[in-house]
Amino acid sequence: MDQRRAGLLEAMALERYVLRGGPADSIIEPVMAPTVAVVAPLPTSTTNRSATATVRSVRPLAAPAPGAAAGLQPPPETADLDWVGLEAAVAGCRRCGLCEARTQTVFGVGDRAARWLIVGEAPGPDEERQGEPFVGRVGQLLNAMLQSIGHPRPTVYIANVLKCRPPSNQDPTPEQVRQCLPNLQRQIELVAPDLILCVGRVAAQNLLGVDTPLAQLRGKVHRFGAAELAVVVTYHPAYLLRSPSEKRKAWIDLQFALEVANGRRAAI
Numbered sequence: 473m474d475q476r477r478a479g480l481l482e483a484m485a486l487e488r489y490v491l492r493g494g495p496a497d498s499i500i501e502p503v504m505a506p507t508v509a510v511v512a513p514l515p516t517s518t519t520n521r522s523a524t525a526t527v528r529s530v531r532p533l534a535a536p537a538p539g540a541a542a543g544l545q546p547p548p549e550t551a552d553l554d555w556v557g558l559e560a561a562v563a564g565c566r567r568c569g570l571c572e573a574r575t576q577t578v579f580g581v582g583d584r585a586a587r588w589l590i591v592g593e594a595p596g597p598d599e600e601r602q603g604e605p606f607v608g609r610v611g612q613l614l615n616a617m618l619q620s621i622g623h624p625r626p627t628v629y630i631a632n633v634l635k636c637r638p639p640s641n642q643d644p645t646p647e648q649v650r651q652c653l654p655n656l657q658r659q660i661e662l663v664a665p666d667l668i669l670c671v672g673r674v675a676a677q678n679l680l681g682v683d684t685p686l687a688q689l690r691g692k693v694h695r696f697g698a699a700e701l702a703v704v705v706t707y708h709p710a711y712l713l714r715s716p717s718e719k720r721k722a723w724i725d726l727q728f729a730l731e732v733a734n735g736r737r738a739a740i
């Protein structure tokens with residue numbers, strides 16, 4: 473393993489495994505489990521955007537979907553908004569009960585022309601206080617994950633499914649998602665990223681409109697919206713803080729996401 477790669481693993485705080493009986497400094501790198509490899513290399517002349525001959529988990533923006541977000545219809549007023557209008561609409565939103573207790577909304581942060589868009593679940597207390605997604609320890613781990621794959625935080629766009637903090641870290645309700653998801657949809661349309669990285673089950677299930685377990689969503693290229701943007705799913709950094717041994721799997725997911733974003737993998 474070269475020094476750069478070792479540094480990236482360090483940045484993500486992944487454990488190093490020294491081979492017993494092997495060279496003192498040999499490190500076993502995580503390997504993709506064959507059971508989750510459902511993608512094929514792209515022909516070299518094909519870009520990831522055009523590689524949609526066969527797709528999985530396709531859901532047009534306004535189409536009914538099987539999961540929690542079924543029947544989602546972005547209100548026309550949201551669908552047409554530019555960044556200024558969308559930010560103002562979110563700041564003044566009263567479409568669900570979460571507006572009653574919030575101190576401020578958490579819109580999203582980052583490069584509005586980013587190649588990668590990160591989708592989380594909902595702001596927590598730290599995020600509500602600072603008005604920015606993924607701050608505090610969870611945010612620091614997300615930053616390290618992004619840094620480790622060469623897409624540091626300032627180069628990506630980060631947004632949540634919900635823009636208001638649910639009380640006591642409760643999972644978003646279907647109604648809250650139904651009311652709020654159009655805002656994220658519009659953010660995705662405006663950024664038009666090469667890749668959407670969903671962190672955690674709740675973000676992935678609600679964005680894709682499925683109730684598939686996270687383990688089955690990993691290692692696949694899903695597609696979102698009429699533009700069929702590539703979506704890859706990995707663990708939530710809060711979960712990784714609680715279960716550090718799972719970081720190796722997250723590393724595999726991030727390598728997979730890189731390959732998808734760089735057009736080296738596509739859905740079969």
Ligand code: URA
Pocket residue numbers: 592593594595596599604605606607610632710
């Ligand atoms: N968890 C999330 O999903 N989003 C945040 O912004 C913070 C924590």
